[in-house]
Amino acid sequence: MFGKKKKKSFFDKIKELFGGGVQGEEFFEDFEDLLIEADFGAALAVEIVKEIKDSWKSKKIGSLDEFREAMWNILERDLKVAPLEIVDGQLNLVLVLGVNGVGKTTSIAKMAHYYKKELKDSILLSAGDTFRAAAIEQLQYHGEKLGVRVVAQQHGADPGAVIFDTLDMALARNTKLVIADTAGRMHNKANLVKELQKINKIIQKKAPSAVYKKYLVIDSTTGQNGYRQAEIFNEAVGLDGVILSKYDSTAKGGAAVGISKKLGIPFVFMGLGEKYDDFIPFDKNKFLSGIFDK
Template identity: 55%
Template sequence: MKFAEKIKALFRRNKLSEETFEDLADLLIEGDMGAALAFEIVDSLKAACKKEGISDPDAAKAKLKELLRPYIKTATFELDPGKLNIVLILGVNGVGKTTSCAKLAQWAGRQYPGNNVILAAGDTFRAAAIDQLKIHGERLGIRVVAQQHGSDPGAVLWDAIDAAAAAGAQLVIADTAGRMHTRSDLVKELAKLDRVVSQRADQANYRKLLVLDATTGQNAMRQAETFHEAVKVDGVIMTKYDSTSKGGMIIAVSRQFGLPTLFLGTGEKYENLQPFNIDAYLEDFVGE
């Protein structure tokens, strides 16, 4: 049963009761929202229902949706047409980072036709990541700038920025190493890439997007904490957001770190990358 179906089933009860609210808290925790946030939301819902005289379960569900909305930070991903746009794709191994690079490149090509995109194989720690990005580039007809396994990621990004300038490309999307660092190692490695951008494209529209796996629950929260404390993350790509995910992680990450989810990865195909829509998300999470 999809998570929203469980929420809907809970609110199909004939009347609201203390048990309903307790079960709702349990469900929100199960939905990867985290215990503290789940209890905070349920307490707010109980208070709102009491204050507004809400006793109908459908009205209570609508109020829940209304209360959840302010917790969710939103933003749109747009290219600056007057500048080179550079995006670093961050995250640990296994979350779909390299594939997300390709999906974002394909999305940008559709949304901004006529503007060249260049992929940079900056995950030089993992040879398979370089090969994988090259295969994506061949399939999509997108140039991939790469060096050999073990080379300096900063040099790859440097070459990609130079290639963008030579080709008049508007967007560089750079993959990065996905092994879990200590905070100091992460800062050091990404500081190198920051320096490359400041030296080669100091006027660029430069963003760092963190890829999180929607099915990993609190592990995703720990990853978000590590990366966001180490470097300023601008937004999230939530992968594997399909029938196996519960969705509460989006609210938790937004509430805890102030990070908007920009895209949802909803499948294996390149076109399965959807800009985040708060209305569609709330309907999916709570039910229509």
């Protein structure tokens, strides 16, 4: 019985392309195609190829190891990371955004678990996705398992009212961290802006001194779709960071680099599996090792 054939990594393909060494213009055209295939996007691919080509011309790259090191350094430089630091003595509020199916609710639960070690009982979850079937129940289930209180209303309720109630309770209890879910419908941009602007207004009015962050959850396997989601949400409300869910070594890493480089948005966390502990601050080395399969 034959084993399952291992899928070629991004760097496996570079190795094949590289062959006996850099072979001139044809190599760079093929390399650009490979970057686009790996979801770096056309504009970013052109920039990376130019930088690598300049290094080749100036004799800084000759071997495959030098090529790999140059690529690693470029991607490490372009990836931005900004950890969520809890500011003591203030309410810290994280509004979590994302389309349905990206792992938004589970990412919220994992984030609560991550900070529970530090903040104990001073965490509130807000069930602001009142539209998706079972979203409220799913968050309540996680809250019960984690021992974290969840503020919720009935299905179909006004998300703004849920946020309002959550902030009321958080301020009354001197809560340190609120993590709020939001609807994941990829509706048109005008409706998205209107809905999120309403929530923004409530937060700014009820808790003007809160340390307020807006994080987008994207599925690491979706490639350029993830980039487009980041673009839309960033234009709508301005993002402070991205949580990369469902990460594994086969992830299409190029889109993440594009989000950082082209949109200027840093990464905050990465989800590595199904368990609550499978959630860590974004680790550049782990991410890049996945791309280079090493």
